[in-house]
Structure formats: structure tokens, C-alpha cells
Amino acid sequence: MIKGSCMIGQSGGPTAVINASLLGIIEEAKKKQVFDHIYGLLNGIDGIIKEKFVDFNDYDIQKLKLLKTTPAAALGSVRFKLPNDFNNTIYKTIEEVFVKYNVRCFYYIGGNDSMDTCHKLGEYFKKINFDCKVIGIPKTIDNDIVEIDHTPGYGSASKFIYTTISEIYEDTKVYEKGRVTIVEVMGRDSGWLTASTKLASLGGYGPDLIYLPEHTFILEEFLEDVDKIYKKKQRVMVALSEGIKDKSGNYVLQQRLYNQNDSFGHLQLGGVGMVLGEIISKKLNLPVRSVELNILQRCAAHLLSKTDIDEAYNCGKYGVRFYLDGKTDVMVSYKRKEETKYQLKYYTIPLEKVANLVKGVPSNWINERGNDLSNDYLEYALPLIQGDIKLPKVNGIIKYFDINEKIEQN
């Protein structure tokens, strides 16, 4: 029986758990002896075209386990979208590389854009009758992939955000006369990450006002709300998404900083908290501090949710099982079982139902004034941040997986 090989790529923005999914594929495939070779593509699709990849047979099994707690993307990532035209030479190139290395399954761990890449490859292989399965493994801190209860990566990002929001809240209380503290959270078109600041309220901490891109941001009402709360409490904490939009649907702040637009044409955002801070300072004459949680949101492995890590791992594991079931052109997904205790059921979703779509926070979870969330969100999110992880350390210093550390050949 010819087992052939599989290729695994990572794509899009890094998360704290994308490597756990990679480990899930590797360990399950090795355990069930599914492939002769498990290749890890360096920089996603780019690794196919340039034939740049590693063979996980060359790695020590114990060291691979470090992947579970290594943030970012151990294989490297890429932002690259396949063209719509199947006659484009890139498809032929990919096919040739896959034939050369006898690739029977292509795994791509990524978000919306990556699922589009997966779907196109799946369609292409069907069209040319090439027997290579294509399986998408979801990941994104943004939680904006459709047809899945929540995305791997979201739980850990939420945990980082709600925890640091709680700490910043304690910090804002120390002086008798406080400030307006604005915390800017990632999230271009969906407010899931900003919503997670609400979790802090379960401890009695957190923002007085929360603004998501799913609800129109009205500056006048914002200033009114800030002013009112400051007068009452002598301090205000605001959490807002970098992607909040005005009545016309434009970003409140189309600030480009010095980064170019990314290669998918998404506008690089940032600084909306700082600019609203300036407006508050000028119009309300209140002391302001702006805090940007920045890229720590996507790489804070030190605050991993065990639930999230386990689910990310399982997505990889089930990716192997679904391959054995003959599935292709699908994304691994899960939903909550209808039981009191939080539990997931894993299944597959056709990629065409997923690619390029975006899931926002349900509008009925946001209050009418657009500055708070209902308890529905808390019920949804609380199970996702449960469980702590102890990071592997050497002499008290964190140790991550290193793709360059192979087994030494004699």
C-alpha cells in the first residue's frame, strides 16, 4: 500500500496556538502511520513553489512536543492568495511538486484567506482529477470564521486581553483623581477580541464602555458617555476595536502609520485610541491615557488557555482522521454538544461555505447604544479561556520549538 506524504502549511497572522494544530497533525499521523513523510512547508504556499520544506521524520519526538506551547508560526507564514484562474501556471507548479513528493494530503492552517486558498486547490485537484485531499485547519485570534463555534486562537487571545484589562483596571484605580484610559484592541471587521474585555467584568473589573465595529460609532454619544461616567467615578475605562466605523461605514481612523497596506488590500489600522484620546483631552479637558495591546494579543503564549490549546491540537488530530475518512475540500470544524458541560463535537464543513466569509459579533448581543455587551457573550466566551498551561523552561527561561533543531545525523 502506497502511503505517500502530506504537506502542512501555516498561513496568515500568527496566533499562540497555530503550532498546537501542527503538532496534532504530526502526532496523529505518526501514531496511525498514515504517511511515509510529513512535510512542513516553510512560509505556506510559498514553500511549495520554492520547494522549501522540512521532513518531520528529522525531528526528535520529544522536542516536537514544544510546538504545543510555542507562539507565532513555527513553519513561518505567508500572505498570499491563489488566483481565480486555474490556467495560471502556479497551479501546474503546485501539482508538479505534489506529484514529485507523492503528496496525498495538503493541510493548511489558517484563517478566512487561507481557507480560500485551500478551496481553490481543492477545486483544482478535483478538476484535473488529481488524488490529493485538501483539508483546512481553522485558526485566527479574530474568531471571524463562519461555520465554526469559535476559532482556535481566540480563547488564548481572549484570555490575554481580559487578564491584562483586569490588571490595567486595577492600575487605573490608584490615584484619587483618575484618567480616561482607552484600550485599543485588534479587530478590523469583527469585534470579538474587543468583546473579550467584557470577561473582566466577571471579576468586577474592566471597561465602562465597549465599542465594536459591528455597531456604528457616534463620536458625540461617545463623548457624552465618557463625560457622564467621569463625573460620577472620576475615571473611565474604554475598550474599543481598532476597526470601529462611523455612520458612513468608514473606519473612524483611517490612519496608515508607516506601514503599507497589506498584500490583500486590507488597510493597516492603529492609533484610533490615541486620536480619540486627543479629542477627549481637547473637548472634555480630561486627562487621558491610551494603551494599545498590540501584537501581544496574538502571541502571548504565557497566557494560553488550556481549552484553546487542546482544541487547536484536536483540529489537527481530526484533520488526520477526516483524511482517512476520504474527506477533501473541507475545513475541520466543531460545535458544542447539547450538554450542560461544555464539550465539542468535531466534523467537517465544505470549504466553499467558509472561504472569504466573515462572522461578526451577533448584533443582539450588543446594547442599543452600542457601548456594552449582554451576558450572552459571557456565557459563550467563558468556557473558552479555561485552564492554565505551564510553559516548558530551562533554567527558568522559556523554551520554544526551533525548526532548525533537527536530529543530528551521524
Place this chain on the structure above:
Amino acid sequence: MIKGSCMIGQSGGPTAVINASLLGIIEEAKKKQVFDHIYGLLNGIDGIIKEKFVDFNDYDIQKLKLLKTTPAAALGSVRFKLPNDFNNTIYKTIEEVFVKYNVRCFYYIGGNDSMDTCHKLGEYFKKINFDCKVIGIPKTIDNDIVEIDHTPGYGSASKFIYTTISEIYEDTKVYEKGRVTIVEVMGRDSGWLTASTKLASLGGYGPDLIYLPEHTFILEEFLEDVDKIYKKKQRVMVALSEGIKDKSGNYVLQQRLYNQNDSFGHLQLGGVGMVLGEIISKKLNLPVRSVELNILQRCAAHLLSKTDIDEAYNCGKYGVRFYLDGKTDVMVSYKRKEETKYQLKYYTIPLEKVANLVKGVPSNWINERGNDLSNDYLEYALPLIQGDIKLPKVNGIIKYFDINEKIEQN
């Protein structure tokens, strides 16, 4: 025997461990039955003048234990410096309040400025022959207090900084063509916090270039170094202190943002990373990302160093013991014992030797070009970040101490 009471205040910027020192005083004083009442001043000196304080007899002993892992300043803080003139009415006011509540010892947990306040009170009480001891308990993330090996608060801040620097480093590696990542670290006049980014190198991560305020920052050399490393590695990670200074001794960036100068006349810094990023973008035409670690550096209780917490607690505990020894006008201090294993010996230092002075990173720990640190720093800092703390949680949500939660009176 009249035991009298003590008053404890917290002052200056919050840290993740200032409340552990508070708990150290409370628990040791209760254990040894030193005082009839242990009062906690709300907002430091301000709490004396306004007679705003709590009595720790009104709190549940178990709930008080939460102080050990509660960030910021549970009693609230203040930025207020006593005047030099002892004839100022404020001294008389303090004396009257202390007489009224039979205060035998005043504990002030704070940094350089707070030690000045302590020292002035100590001198004043000596001058008027008033039998109230004054004991300073050191704390500051800045590690810039003289006559102490390192300050409580520094270890946890270092741990947060080196950990997130390691994570950001992993994040910077994911794309084939990387960026220049500039991480701006707190530290106005001393580079201790920025130095702690060097700890990441022990794991194989961390900045290529490190700039401290103790060494003149030369823009041309900085650009040369960034350019050279980028050409070699296709990515550069820079850590720099917000307080780096040019040849004339001026801050590289005297940016005020929208905050006023603080009440001690210190300039509010911030944004130097962003402005240097713009210069790199324009002059070297490289993609740049600026990250400000911001106030998380001083309040990240989720990354507490157990060593730091224990030492902060001990400073409080020894504060009680030194009171019993009859000490006054002193700061609790410690030095390393001359043993192979890291261990501290606690003692006192006269406040006049401490007040208002600032300790920087030794210049012989910084390389000639001013862009790196020697192993001396690593040997010094590594013991300070050791040991992890498990945070108390309720339903998976962090629980801090709350000054408003007193024992219910029937």
C-alpha cells in the same frame, strides 16, 4: 504596655508586588501582636491629611492574602512630595493626626520620591522629639533605588518584559521578509527595564540591538546598525528605553503627547519608538513596526516572579522586625549573601543615603557602541525572575483583593 498603631501608605507608580509588601507588614505585625491597629492610608500622605484610611482589623485574614497577587496599589497611591520647610503647616497636621491615632510607626512603600517623603518625616519627628518611627519599604519596577541590590517590583517587570520580548521575537520570524521591530520599554533615567530584554537571549530569542539611557544614543550609528543587521537577517529587533538621550543629554524624543508633565516636573515620555520607526522607514526604506509595552510593564500580575513576590513580602515583614529593633528614618534593604546559591540578607539603610538618588545600569555592563549588554547583567538578573505564581481564580476568572470588601458587621 501601650502598643499604639501603625499607618501604612503606598506611593508613586504602581507595581505588581507593592501589595505583597503591604501584606508582609500586616501579617508579621498581627503575628507578633505589635500594634493595636494597623491602618492603611488611602492615597498615601493624602490619606493622613484627609484622615482617610482603613483599619485592617476590619478585614478577613484569608481575603487579605489576595494582596499577594493583586497588582497596582490596593490602598491607592499619590504623587506628592513634602516641602523642605518644617514650618509648613502640613507637618503639624501630620503630627496631630498621628497623635490622635497613637501612631508609633509610619510605613511608606515607594520609590525614590517616597523615600524623600519618609526621610523628611523622620527628620521632623526627631526635631520635635516625637516618638514615631519612620520606615521606608522600597518598591519600583525601575530598579533605580540606591543602596539595595535590586528593588521589589523589578523582578516581575523583568519577567513580563523578557517573556513578551521572546514572544514578539517568535512573531517577527514568521514572514520570509521581515521588518524592523522596535520595542519601546519604560525607563526615564535608568535602563534597567530595557536591559531585561537581554534575558530573552538566554533562550535564543530577543533583540539584536538594545539601547539604554545610560549611553549616548547616536542616531547615525543606530541607522547603520539597523541597516547592517537587516541586510544580513532580513529582520531586526530593537529594544530601546523611552528615556534614551542624545549627545547633549536631551531626551531623543521630548514628546509630551497629551499628558501634562507629572507633578514632580518629570517629562512624560512616550513615542520615541514610533518616531525612530518613521526615521527608519524614510531613511532606510524598511518596513517597521513599533510596539510599546506600556503600563502592562508595571501591572502584569499574571507573570509575577515568585522570587520577587517573596522578597517584596519579606521587605514588609522585616519592616516590622526593624521597628521592634527601634530603627527609624531607615529603608529596608537587602544584599546577596556570599554564597553560590542566590540568597538575601535583610538590613536597614539610613534614608538620607537613599532619598532622591538614582541608580543606573553600570556603564561597564554596556558595550562600547552602546547597543548591547554583557553577561554581567544576565548573572545579576537571572535569579530575580525565578519561580511562577498561580493566581487565585473563581470560575476561571482572576480574583484580586478589594479594599471595599470588609468583614460584615452584625
